[in-house]
Amino acid sequence: MHPDWLVPEWRAGGVSALMTTRRGGFSAAPFDSMNLRAGLGDDAVSVQRNRALFERVIGATPVMLNQVHGARVVRLHRDDAKPGAAVHEADASVTTERGIACAVQVADCLPVLLAAPGGVAAAHAGWRGLSAGVIEATVAALCEARGCAPDEIEAWLGACIGPDRFEVGADVLHAFGASPEAAAPRFRPHTPGKWLADLPGLARDRLQGSGVRTIGGGRWCTVEDTSRFFSFRRDGVTGRMLAAVWLRG
Structure with a gap:
């Protein structure tokens, strides 16, 4: 694992998680170097090498989604990790099975990772997904999957566009009431006519409103740290990082 990647310090036992940065992979500029998403113009072989490296590091199969900035949550099973499995159109996933990882791809949107006793979840939370209720839906899905209460869930916020760089219009204010x-x-x-929005703060509000009490992370800005993070808003043509959470063993 590259020493630059972000690793949450979970209290929950039997759970691992990490978020990649742009460092440690094989892709050439402007996707240098750990781009994990195909179809952006990067060399396909480099992307495959990056994905294989990531899978070796975590010791599980990451299941990625076709992210559409919504609030749909899917429950993942082992079949979802098999070659040729259909890709779910959703922005969050939950699993209680070992050997697979809930994963989201990001380059400014906020990845939210959740852990409960015997279950994990990951959500892709840009402002559209947040305002649509993706966090509330993911917390509810994890509670249902594990029969636990929201205050038994631990949350971690990854790197995203920070509160000093996320310029938005009145439409975003209205979306959050x-x-x-x-x-x-x-x-x-x-x-x-413009405001600076605190995306991690909005996510914390939604998590706390859902009953989650233990929340970490959320202190890295993808736009400001050029050498460490991909940022679509900053660069336009760029790669994607991956945040994943899985049950060990």
């Missing part, structure tokens, strides 16, 4: 005419705690006025 805020208004330009009233104070919005997670939105700071920036320029006329």
